[in-house]
Amino acid sequence: MSAQASSWPHSEPGPCRLVRMVDVVVTVTGEHRERIEHVADALRAAGLQVTHVLEELGQVTGGIPEDRLDALRTVVGVQRVDRTGEVRIAPPDSPVQ
């Protein structure tokens, strides 16, 4: 599996404006897990650049302009939207990892 990188910053057509992209994970409601691809399509229509559709977990990850986050939460089938962050480990020569 490979991930699509989200672009940052992202400029919109029309009046020149820079919008910050944020990475999110959308958790789908129990009833909608069976039709997660439909929910993913609706999320794309709402502006989400989908990176993963995780069928076992009922989650969709991707990037979206920050000002469209609230709209994402209103898409049918969405239980919650959380920002995703970084995880990391120490460098290989570190004694404690």
Next chain:
Amino acid sequence: MIEEREDRRPDSEPTGTAETTGRYVIVFSDPDANNVRMLQSTVGVASVANSRDFDDQRVDPDQADATVFAELGIAVTTLDPSQLGAMRTTSEAQSAVASISPELIHHPLTDTSYVAGYRDGAADLAERIGAAGGDSMGSATAVGEVGVAQFFDTADNTWGLAATRVSTSPLSGRGIKVAVLDTGFDSSHPDFVGRNITTASFITGETPQDGHGHGTHCIGTACGPKKPSGTRRYGVAYESDIFAGKVLSNSGSGTDASVLAGINWAIGQNCHIISMSLGANVPQAHPPYTAAGRIALSKGSLIVAAAGNNADRAARNFGFVGAPANSPFILAVGALEEDLSIAFFSARTLFRQGGGVDLAAPGRRVFSSWLMPQRYNTISGTSMATPHVSGIAALWSQSTGMRGRELWSVLVQESDRLFEPSVDVGSGLVVAPQ
């Protein structure tokens, strides 16, 4: 075979004289067999009451000579010498009965010396956990002197495999799928020739091949071979099926998205255990991991994660369990030193729902596989403790057939209790089935 229970406590334990009634408590081999008839005809007990003959099974156990508690498959009975003889010598009784024990008398615990003991124990604990300014580095161990290393690497096994009794376990993890979500795996490592290994990368632009070492080290601990050529055994589940998911880049960073994608993949592959030696120092559970953990358990995948290395106990900083280990439904692992005290860097329980340390495992100076050509490395961390639990979980899953929540229960129940606070070690040292 009838086992007569004796007091088997070691000499160092306090002993007391138990008061008995003179009757016997019998545990039957099969609760559904006709144990009432066996007592009457084989043993010769005159009157036998069966709890099922009473409304709501409210039977008075002092009326008949013997009372059978039908739901439990247990009876309380008087036995005269000839009846006791029949119990011990007839083949029918021998096969029907699992154990005979003397019936004990119980009292409420009102002895006041217990309270003084509690006070002394609380003062000792306060000192240990640093609340009263005590030194938290020198802790008592289960066996042996304070602060003296009890376990060490030998020519045959790492100290961690000896401490967790993996070295004496007859199990191999055969048939059990173990996923390790990390920096990937060095597929050229000679110690893993012939193993079933499935790999996948969730890092854009990088293959599953490990370019850091951490992933190969963790896979080594969880799943390494029984007899690696030229060195000691360092791995637990040596016949398990390995699923190496790269969710951290070769430089050691990843995102929640890559980790969740890895978890999703491992569940889709029907992995029994998902080992994650990674995290973020955030002092709250991240809801997507809570959701993922709940689903994983419901689908029979146990997620095991590192508690974190953000403590500096010498400086009285006890750290806290970060994400994803601090989510409910994800088992959090702390690290132990060679004397089974808590490691100086091992994160303490985060005091929120799900934020507890659940188990502890060897995490100091852990020898395991590394990138070629270096081949091996010895490093420390809750990252190293975590795959000890994952590999041992594979052994327990093989042994009991259990998965998910039941497997979590078995690991916790079977752990060795330690003289360390539960906020640091959970229920204690994980141990392998014997």
